Amino acid sequence: DGGITQSPKYLFRKEGQNVTLSCEQNLNHDAMYWYRQDPGQGLRLIYYSQIVNDFQKGDIAEGYSVSREKKESFPLTVTSAQKNPTAFYLCASSTIDTTYEQYFGPGTRLTVT
């Protein structure tokens, strides 16, 4: 089955540590996205990538970094510079021609204490 996988489902870290969230897709989509979800705020775009080795900042990129070394993978690193990292993180993908129709993974809940 084609889809998007995110791992792990739950992640716990101590404040001051960097943490990397995994996102893999086998839909052959060129574009991939990372969103952050907080209660009552909907989804906010962190980063997106339309092609390997290229990515763009979204609305809330500060404190985050990404890489896109393979078409199938788009890992997100939450750095210690992110002031409030505890949140639910969603990865999505789409074709280049239909970037307005995105498919979502199951999400990773990150808790930083």
Next chain:
Amino acid sequence: AQSVTQPDIHITVSEGASLELRCNYSYGATPYLFWYVQSPGQGLQLLLKYFSGDTLVQGIKGFEAEFKRSQSSFNLRKPSVHWSDAAEYFCAVGALNTGNQFYFGTGTSLTVIP
């Protein structure tokens, strides 16, 4: 500025009753409109989408939505709600040539009571 508004934070309906979730948008370009559903701790599942043509669109799980350009609305409806419909519902808007920006509303939480 582009935005999506879901005025109802939380709605409670009885099982078997009809449902309407409201969505209003503000968008400079011709919008593409979407409704997603999210069960607790899960990702988002696409319920339905509107690109063009017939303004009443049918989706999965018995949901439908109507695009009303004059009201900048895209309300989601279901004639008879099932207990399994309890979830968070998100309206979203996107368009071509927007730098891949895809705007979500803040969501409406649906509770279904027996």
